[in-house]
Amino acid sequence: MNIDDFAEQRPLFVLENFFSGSLRGWGITLSRMGSLQNRFTIEAEGRYEASANTLSLKETYAFEDGHRDILTWTIINRGDGNYEGRETLIDGTAQGRQSGNAFQWKYHREVPDANGSKTKFGFNDWFFLHDENHMTAHASLTKLGIEFATIQAFYERH
Secondary structure, eight states: OOGGTTTTTTSOOOHHHHTEEEEEEEEEEEESSSSSEEEEEEEEEEEGGGGGGGGEEEEEEEESSSSEEEEEEEEEEEEEEEEEETTTTTTSSSEEEEEEEEEEEEEEEEETTTOOEEEOOOOEEEEEEETTEEEEEEEEETTTTTTEOOOOOEEOOO
């Protein structure tokens, strides 16, 4: 997929609008071979600061085995559909692009496991806005260029 392929798709996905306020989500992680690895829920809260052109977003993933992963993002709109994000477990910055109803996000992050260990994965996230309150996400997790898992998630503003 190419982000520019979505330029004419509507509704327009404005990241800082969708992620401002309270959200909840549900998702699954599938292994490389397609088997279910886990299920999770998401609670998220975002706040957009227009004067700094910055979205602060906290996402809490609660996995069915009891462990949690909390992501605390600082995301800056760089203009022309380009975004840059920082989060404590990310190497450097996340780079994102928005076009039409889609947003693509790429980064490398250490992912905590239930036993407390962490594994670094490359992420290629795609977000697709359905309407002002609903969005679908698909993520590919890679290690050394090999896809290890995919994540499917659904977000709802409330």
